Amino acid sequence: MSSLINNLINAMEQAVFEVTDYHSHKFKLIEGQSDWVKKLLPKATHQNVFIINDDTPFLLDFLFDANQVWHNNENAKLKSGLWTEVTDNGKELHLEAIAIKHQGNNLLLITNQSDEFSFRQKTLQTARELLLSNDKLIEQNEYLNNRIQSILKQPSEQSDILLALTKAIENASFGVLITNADFITLIENSSAEKVFNVQQTAKAVSAKPVDIITKLLINQLPEYDRIITTKSSWTGELCWMSPPSTLKWLKVALYPVKNELNELTNWIVFINDISDLKHLVQHNEQLALLDMLTELPNRISFWQALEQHIAQQDQFYLLYIDINDFRHHNEFYGHEAGDELLIEVSIRLKEQLTPADYLARVGGDEFAIILSQINCQKDCQLAVDNIINHIKKPFYTANNDLININVNVGAASYPNDAKNVEELMKFVDLSAYSAKKGKNSTLQFYDQSIKEASDKVLEIEHELKTAVTNNEFELYLQPIVDLEQRRIVKAEALIRWNHPQKGIVGPVQFIPIAEQSELIITIGKWVIESACKIAKYIEQHGYKIKISMNLSPTQVLDDNLFNFLYSKIKTYNVEPALLELEVTEGVLVDDYSVIDKLLSKVRAIGMSVSVDDFGTGYSSLAYLKKLPLDSIKIDKSFIQDIATDDNDKAIVRAVIAMAHNLNLGVIAEGVEDNEQLHFLSKNLCDSAQGYLFSRPIKVEEFLQLIKEYQ
Template sequence: MYTSLIQALGIINCTIVKRHGNNNFELLYGTNDWAYALLPHARDDTHFTIDDHSPYLQDFLIDAEHFWQIGNDGQIQSGIWSEKTASSLLRLEAIAAVTKGECFLVINNLEQQYARQQKTLQSARELLITNDKMLAEQEYLQERLETILRQADNLTALQAPLNKVIEHAEFGIIIADADMQIVQQNPRALALFELSEQQAPPSPLSITMRLFNEQCPSVERILSTHSEWRGELFWHMSEYVNKWLDLSLQAVVDAQGALVNWIFILNDVTRLKYLQQRNEQLGMYDIVTDLPNRHLLLQNTESAVSDQHPFYFLYLDIKWFKRVNDRYGHAVGDTLLIELVERIQPLLGDENLLARMGGDEFAILLHDTTSAKECDAFCQRLIQTVEQPFYTPDKQQLRVGLNIGVAHYPSDATDCEQLVRFADMAVYSAKRQLDSHAAFYSKSLKDITMKRIAMEEALRKAIKAREFELFLQPIIDMRSGGIVKAEALIRWRDKSNKLISPDEFIPIAELCGLIIPIGHWVIEQAGNMLKLLHSYNDQLTLSVNLSPKQLNDEHLLDAFTATINKTGIDASKVELEITEGVLIDNFERVERHIRQLRKLGIRISIDDFGTGYSSLRYLQRLSVDTVKIDRSFVHDLSDNENDKAIVLAVIAIAKSLGLEVIAEGVETKAQRHFLMDNACFIAQGYLFGRPVPVDDFCQLLSCE
């Protein structure tokens, strides 16, 4: 009866079990010896549990359980791992699947495929495919390490199965602290550099950092911004021995956004590089897209610099591509990249070169464009092309965006290394924008980047010193003139007593992840503040803004639960404001979080309503209480007929769905009269009061 499921998953030599509850499984298919070796309890019991016999499988089940509880149809994969049994060495891959509300665990035995790949190792293309498959194991372990280290006070908190996997991993693992001092390394890390525990320096970490500093142009930015990096390093070990090392570098920050660890994962890819050199076609071209790879691109860039003809170097970063890979798998991600290349190629002339730098990054050498204006127009055409929807084989719509960093030879740089580094700096600046964006390198951009780095460091210190304050802006019932709600708005008062606008520091906090600890502080303070406000008016509702990244924070619900329990406040008097654009970006995750928050009794408001897309469709599916008319529509109510029509439409939609409607940015009596005449009675804006410190707001309440 499960044959169709097996065919749909595209596997034959597999074991399928059905999940009936937490660690409660039933064997449906697969009675091979290897299956019983992996799941010994399945041999005798109809319903069985999965113990810690396999560290990799046990670790994957943590993510699988989370996925099953969400309940959406689809699947997630573990990546390939090696499993030693009494009789053989297995190559396995696990899949957690949900279909029509039922949950399954599929374990796929890839031994035959792996054996075939080993027999054809002389082929460089086959070796590349094998290498990509095996790297999935490495990526999975790295993600698990990052999650655990971020939440741990020390390395003793590492899960026991994971610690065992680290020790026996076939690739080098080094965990360093914030000062780049080794706190843990596995035997493979020493073996890669032909060192032993008893040897004096140099250590694997010191050698790696020396190579990294010498060979990575953007090392300074990567370390200062705690960015991820993946690439290859060349080690001239001795007169007769050279090695190529594949390095994956990942920063780990704690709940307050402070750097706590670096994770280094190293693979010896010397044999792969040797085979690539014997096959120039494969050695210089990307295996997925058939585009020139990083090495061939840099050769062409060096050649273009030598010719001394002006050209533009474009660094392309695909927005939200990792989300596609995480949700739909790498096969769908690879298909998307292939289609993306097919779309971009027609925009290029014969003189220009498109290359894949690696992962979700591409580059273009643009020779036939003579001015910045022409280059910008070309960038906009690229963005429009990439933003058109993609579709999975089962017709699900995917959307990605495009950030572009642009540097010009010779205006910006006169050598290849600087040109690439400046384009990388420009694309990093473009990533600050929520939407797709093209940024051109300039001295001012460099100054902005350095200012941003300084601001980020100051923010980290401000979080530790608790230099933030919450101001309150009254929300009025215009019929009575009474305060019915207050919106909490964050301010940063630095050590010199200067107030820094949230417009200045919130985007940087969003970009570097510090918005999460700041958001937790806001939740805690809002609870204490609401308790104080209720001593003046116990019917008052406090509104708190949630950023897009906070809605991706798995600890958001815990933060609100802890605050409600600690302060004893009425959760129904807390209202969370989310922007309309967040719904479009990741509706399923937002819906799940909103459902959980609603169970606590918390109210939900859609902020900036009318500025997003497909709003009515989302409102019909979500359980929300309030919509807020964006201030941009209220501002021109007196003389703009289009804005009047939009405001009337929003009021009508809200009323038809039984939602409360609030108008933002009310500054004139004419705006107030128009809103009241059209049954919008709740409003906020400078006409009624500016954001003020909590003591001043309490004075307003005491005067009512």
């Protein structure tokens, strides 16, 4: 029997040692005499006592921890984890040790894991290859999504649209569904049928691909309600039990299609069967719980860890971190640079956490953290501030391109905010979404007001749709005065909302919501058309006054902006020289290539371009030199104390001199008294705008003001 056991242990690549004196690291080999044992421990012979010394430093280090197991009277085990030893002939041994206390016996079991290690490396390589093909799939998804979106938004007959969609999706190697707003399928390709075995499962009502997907989303996605309510896109993995009992893993991408009123018209759904990758994962625990790109725990592992933390009933904070503009970085710098960015963010996050904290990558550009040892909001704020400051450090791609990293952070507390995994994840996701109000890194703690604010935004968004339909907007004009000639040469068009219950509503109260909901495109078109009408109307009264319009960042990225602008110029027969576009510094920097093309076209037809709120955003001197611009507007924050603040005086003088050296005009905003006006005139500022001359007024009042100045 002893010989049989020894053969079995040798076959399993194991060696069993009795601990004769754990203080002095003395052991006796009981079973297992394979060649690798002799190479690892040359002095270990059968039934003879030997000492483990620093020839195997990792094993020796493990023995100090193992002593605690052997010292106690209770049965226990302690694993060393995998480590590597190199033998005299250069061969690598991949080993794992287990310290065992069983019924008073102290044992050490060492296993040679080289075959298992080799297998894992092969599966890791295979997984990497599959992931590379998955990256290509993502690029195909993005291309096809843009193509489908453009078809759906064309003003064509329904039959023509369906025909064009069928041609676009039929040759896709992955499943594609196009539904209406209620997830009723309009069209699907044959690949979708293959994924779900529609022919084989036709008898089952749930066999329809769209029914399967929606059911999986509802059951497996905590953020499902938020995604549907906010009409957001989503990409992730879903698990499906294919009848009768086949487990399938699906990579699903969900994209909304919206009309000009930001109303949902369609859903585009992409489905790819990734079961091969998942089955491969089942043979490798590291793959099963690891994100291959960042080598962090994945969403599955994080969910398990979160359940364990809740089971312990100790208070902790959960963080949800989302990288701002990641899709823009991916498109502009390429997917390789995007991967580099994700890896770097994961490293920076790890550097700011303690060993007790838990970090995982839970989505494409989303990370989650369990702050185990933090139980008050003040400490959480401090920890997140450190994380944000560390993440925001400059990041350069392999091509030496600089990417500015900003993140949104949502935070929720257990058990104060929620007492189960599902609610906690929902609340922290809503908090992170709420934090997406600007381009700067932001932390948002969950509280009831977030839900109330979200409901309020939805209410205003609904009212804005009604305002567009009922033409409740009006353009006011604020004059811009030439300081040398003392006459009105220009006017800034400022939108007002004639709300049926609230009266006149200023842009500060609704433009951010319009921007967030993408209604800004429709409202922006209304402003452009109204400005063209006004410019022509004023000209017909005998005055050539340039009308200046503000462009939002979203408008700048609208591919149809210039065509729409040019068509309205033609429709109302207005001179392009009587129109001007105003853009902010942030737009110049963030969307340089796009804005350069747009402004070049605008100036080519005779319109002018101005930079709004200059000095409050980025250091844009290089952009002022490169871009086709005509003037800059000094922000009112530098003007309000100009009579008393020497720093503001110096800044304004420098901006005027710099602009004139670049052949740019200078407009001062927020001029309210004669002292400010005198300083600006003395320092050769070209024009000024502010309450000293007039508040924003209606068009008829503006015409009367022109006459007074004349």
